Amino acid sequence: MDNISKPCSSNKIIKTSDGCAIVLELSKNDPFFDKKKNLLHSKGFDIREQVQFHRSSCPDAIAKILERILQIARIIHLEEAELYFGKVKDCSLFEYWSTKNEVETLNSVLSLINSYSSCERQNEVNFLQTLQDEIFRRIQEFTDKNKVESRIDKSCSCEKEKCLVKWGESNGVKTSLKIACVEGAGRGAIATKDLKVGDIALEIPVSIIISEEHVHKSDMYHILEKIEGITSETMLLLWSMKERHNCTSKFKIYFDTLPEEFKTGLSFGVDAIMALDGTLLLEEIIQAKEHLRVQYDELVPPLCKNYPNVFLPELYTWEQFLWACELWYSNSMKVMFVDGKLRTCLIPIAGFLNHSLYPHIVHYGKVDSATNTLKFPLTRPCCFGEQCYLSYGNFSSSHLITFYGFMPQGDNPYDVIPLGLRVSTHSQTCADMDVGEVDCIEGCPTSSWTSHMEISNLENEIEVLEDLQSTFSSMMENLGGTDLVDIDNASWDVKLALEFKDLQRRIVSSILTSCSAGLNMVQVELSKL
Numbered sequence: 001m002d003n004i005s006k007p008c009s010s011n012k013i014i015k016t017s018d019g020c021a022i023v024l025e026l027s028k029n030d031p032f033f034d035k036k037k038n039l040l041h042s043k044g045f046d047i048r049e050q051v052q053f054h055r056s057s058c059p060d061a062i063a064k065i066l067e068r069i070l071q072i073a074r075i076i077h078l079e080e081a082e083l084y085f086g087k088v089k090d091c092s093l094f095e096y097w098s099t100k101n102e103v104e105t106l107n108s109v110l111s112l113i114n115s116y117s118s119c120e121r122q123n124e125v126n127f128l129q130t131l132q133d134e135i136f137r138r139i140q141e142f143t144d145k146n147k148v149e150s151r152i153d154k155s156c157s158c159e160k161e162k163c164l165v166k167w168g169e170s171n172g173v174k175t176s177l178k179i180a181c182v183e184g185a186g187r188g189a190i191a192t193k194d195l196k197v198g199d200i201a202l203e204i205p206v207s208i209i210i211s212e213e214h215v216h217k218s219d220m221y222h223i224l225e226k227i228e229g230i231t232s233e234t235m236l237l238l239w240s241m242k243e244r245h246n247c248t249s250k251f252k253i254y255f256d257t258l259p260e261e262f263k264t265g266l267s268f269g270v271d272a273i274m275a276l277d278g279t280l281l282l283e284e285i286i287q288a289k290e291h292l293r294v295q296y297d298e299l300v301p302p303l304c305k306n307y308p309n310v311f312l313p314e315l316y317t318w319e320q321f322l323w324a325c326e327l328w329y330s331n332s333m334k335v336m337f338v339d340g341k342l343r344t345c346l347i348p349i350a351g352f353l354n355h356s357l358y359p360h361i362v363h364y365g366k367v368d369s370a371t372n373t374l375k376f377p378l379t380r381p382c383c384f385g386e387q388c389y390l391s392y393g394n395f396s397s398s399h400l401i402t403f404y405g406f407m408p409q410g411d412n413p414y415d416v417i418p419l420g421l422r423v424s425t426h427s428q429t430c431a432d433m434d435v436g437e438v439d440c441i442e443g444c445p446t447s448s449w450t451s452h453m454e455i456s457n458l459e460n461e462i463e464v465l466e467d468l469q470s471t472f473s474s475m476m477e478n479l480g481g482t483d484l485v486d487i488d489n490a491s492w493d494v495k496l497a498l499e500f501k502d503l504q505r506r507i508v509s510s511i512l513t514s515c516s517a518g519l520n521m522v523q524v525e526l527s528k529l
Contacts, residue, residue, distance in 0.1 A: 010048075011108070013116040019127070021052045022112065024072045035083055039075050053127055062130050066109075073105045079394065081413035098413065099146055099358050106135050107362075107379045110197065139197055143380045146358045148409060150188065150387035156181030160257045161352065167253045168349050172205035172373070177388055179352050185406075188387045189353045195382040201360070202350060202376040206367055209335065209374065210251060210346035215239045220310050223303070233328065233344050234299070240346075241324045242315055254348040262326035263492055264405035266292070272493035275485075278478035279504055280418070281398040281497075288402055296321045329403040335374060336366040347374065355400070356389035357410050364390070397503060407499055415507065419471065458526045462519060469515040476508045 010025040026036055026047040037047055049072050053065050074097055082097045113128050113135075161179035169175070176195055182188040195201055212232040215221050220242070224235050244255040261267060265285045268276075276282035296318055303311040331351040332344050353361065353376075364376045382388045392400075394414045397407045479501060487495060 011112055013112060014050075016052060019053050020116075021050045022069055022109075023048070023050050024069065024076065025049075026076050030076075032078065032080065032083060036075050036078060039078075039083075040072065043071060043075070045072050045075075059130070062127060063134070066131055066134055069109055070105055073109055074101060077101055077104045077108060081394070085413065099142055100362075103139060103142055103358075103379050104362065106139050107197070110135050114198075136197065139380050148356065148358075148387070148389075150185070150190075151183040152190070153181040153183050158187065160253075161187065164253050164257050165349060168204070168208065171208050173208070173349060174200070174203040175349065176201050177349075177353075179349075182354075182387060185354055185387075187352050191382045191384055191386050191388050194384050195360075195378050195388070197378055197381060199378050200375050201378055201382065201388055202353075203371075204347055204350060204374045204376075206337070206372050206374070208251075208348055210236075210240075210254075210348070211335070211337075211343045212236060214243075220307075223307055223310060227299075230299075233332075234295075236344065236346075237321075237324045237328055238300075238303075238311075238316075240327060241320050242312070245315060251348070254346075258327065262323070262330055262405060264326050264330055265402035265496075266322060266326055266329075267405075268493045268497065269491065271491065272497040275494055275497040276501065278475075278480055279398075279501055281401060281500055284398055285402055292322065292325055293318070326403075326405075330405065334365055338367050338369045338372065350374075350376065350390075353388060353390035355392040355404070355406075355408060357408050357412060359389040359391040361388065361390045397500060401496060401500055405496070407496065407503070415503075417475075417507065417511075458522050458529075461522045462526075465515050465518045465522065469512060469519070472508050472511050472515065476505070476512065479505050479508065 010023070010027065012023050014021050014023060026033065026040065028047075030036060040047060051065060051069050051072075053062070078097060078101060082101050086097070110132065113132055116128065158179050158181060165173070165175065165179060176192050176199070177189040178192050179187055180190045182190075189202075191201070212235065215224070215232070215235045218239055220239065221235070224230055224238065243249050243251065244258070246252065249255065265281070266289055268285055273282065273285070276285070300311070300316050300321060304313045304316050328344070328346070331346055333347055333350070334342055335345045335347075336342050350364075360378050360380055360382045361376045362379050364374065367374050376390075378388075392404065395404075396415045397412050398415075400406060400408060485494065485498060487498065490498070
């Protein structure tokens, strides 16, 4: 998980002779600079905009100013999937690109207002307060529309988890969360009180973060550091395989809360693998396991043979190695420490925060130099008793299954189907359409087809669409029909495999529908000639 906040330092509030102005600027280092620049220009904005407000601004004027600010900020904060799919069609009074983009945008403007401490005139204070109130109102509106109900399994006591939280608090942890068993999601973090935007849900001192420094202090470091090309992540993995069995470990309480099996795609059995036949996830899981097996065979047996007193063979089996891989894949976080180094870490308690496409916590990967703690601030409210969600990152469902063991609720904008097209006379059209890989939220946007209706060579358009239709028809055939499996009595891995396969069918079916619609549109245009 890598979610380090990257604020744009060029965005600021400046004083003017008649009030203040908010300056918003698109960074030239943005990976989608050209697309965003063109989008800003199409809306009548430049890459650097100064939005002026006056001391005498009335409420209506303030509302218009805020919408202008948000229009610019939304585009600046767009991600690749949002640029592809465009705005959400909604009955709201204002347009937005995605719930995530809207909340990111609102929080960025809110942070900008909060950072401005030079208000000397009451009119400026009143104006900024009005802006702030409206931003809070909009965030609350999005929160109310996107709430996910979580049912607590009260039969689960979570005693080990409670002990971990108490241990954390005795070591400086501050938290407004409790750990509970959530139906359909395993363990999760539940708010113990109403939390507002900006509140710190969890604060972890660096002293209890598991990082590479613990390997450096261990009896295996002098051996591992001599291995050419070994990474700090691999060292940590090998260290954790032994440390989990250490009765005197500082982190014994933490290791005691970890499951005997993580149930990620890496642990799929034969039946689940067979159920994935026809999907790209099958190949992804097989390749991942083969890679890990090669890594294990090259590294671990020689260590056990040459240093049996340090690398005890009974602790370094393939099964134990795979368990440690799943631990680090599913629970580790990238953390920027005060020395400027980015390290892969395990963070006790924080690992119980589950992922959501609409999380409460987005930026959490940088240690606060003033407190030497890692803070988890909220970007939207979380009510008492509600599950508090984190963003693990912009991952496809196949990646989340392989390395985390779940599929997210809702339409995942990061689901993609890699698509190889043969080079032909219509290769340039394919390039224009950017279909090297197809992003999927229930298919392709029909606007992709209509935007090409002006091209004179409509026969070429038909050839492109028929090629796509043929490709995805074959893909649908490979997926087969609906599996006749007793889902209620199926094992956890088979259930997850079938759920993913059903998702793939829905995506491909929707793409085929879009292809048919596109063909009809082009044929209608062709008939007019």
